[in-house]
Amino acid sequence: MSSFRSEPILWIHVAGLATLPIFLFLCLLFLSIGEPLLPVWMELFLVAAIGVVPLLWMQFRRPFYIFAILGVALKPENLTEQQRKILCLINTNLNRVLTVLAAILLVGVLWQLHQITPLVANIASFLPQWRIVGLLLAALAFFASNLFLQIPVSVARILVTNDTEFAAIKPLPLEKIQQDFTIVGVRVNQIVPQLFQSLLGLSQNTQQPKEQNPDEH
Numbered sequence: 001m002s003s004f005r006s007e008p009i010l011w012i013h014v015a016g017l018a019t020l021p022i023f024l025f026l027c028l029l030f031l032s033i034g035e036p037l038l039p040v041w042m043e044l045f046l047v048a049a050i051g052v053v054p055l056l057w058m059q060f061r062r063p064f065y066i067f068a069i070l071g072v073a074l075k076p077e078n079l080t081e082q083q084r085k086i087l088c089l090i091n092t093n094l095n096r097v098l099t100v101l102a103a104i105l106l107v108g109v110l111w112q113l114h115q116i117t118p119l120v121a122n123i124a125s126f127l128p129q130w131r132i133v134g135l136l137l138a139a140l141a142f143f144a145s146n147l148f149l150q151i152p153v154s155v156a157r158i159l160v161t162n163d164t165e166f167a168a169i170k171p172l173p174l175e176k177i178q179q180d181f182t183i184v185g186v187r188v189n190q191i192v193p194q195l196f197q198s199l200l201g202l203s204q205n206t207q208q209p210k211e212q213n214p215d216e217h
């Protein structure tokens with residue numbers, strides 16, 4: 001059996017971290033729209049609440065089902081035993097702690113973004129200067145920022161799991177998946193093409209040291 005770290009969906013989610021700077025820049029851009037209507041702390045509280053609270057609630061109650069991307073989700077009944085073991089590492093107290101730490105980190109980043117909004121005011125000048133709309137768009141961009149940080153953080157926790165620890169995990173029962181996870185998207189039989197999975201497996205094999213043929217001298 002191939003290593004659980006070769007699961008393609010894990011690396012796809014890790015790669016999603018690359019979008020974080022894009023959404024943070026959009027958040028900065030939208031925060032610079034218009035003149036403040038409320039005290040600064042209140043505006044930032046609203047943006048942070050919209051961007052953080054829904055995801056915190058989801059990750060604490062029913063974490064995001066990671067076998068889903070771009071509006072499609074792998075049917076739970078099609079998961080392998082290894083994939084159901086991976087899900088066991090998502091719904092843990094450690095992941096909840098990491099979720100809170102990631103949220104706190106991004107709230108700190110949000111405050112720093114507000115401090116530099118004057119630097120991008122000229123860039124945002126071509127947009128309609130409606131403060132309420134700007135705050136709403138900033139909140140949505142901040143929500144996306146949280147989403148594309150929270151999921152890679154959860155996946156990173158999986159990737160650093162010890163092989164012995166992973167081997168000892170019992171696969172999550174099928175009936176628990178829908179109860180314990182938030183499944184977003186149209187359910188399909190397969191997400192990642194089999195060819196892509198084969199290429200990942202081939203790449204992993206080529207990185208392993210080649211065994212010496214006993215007949216070779």
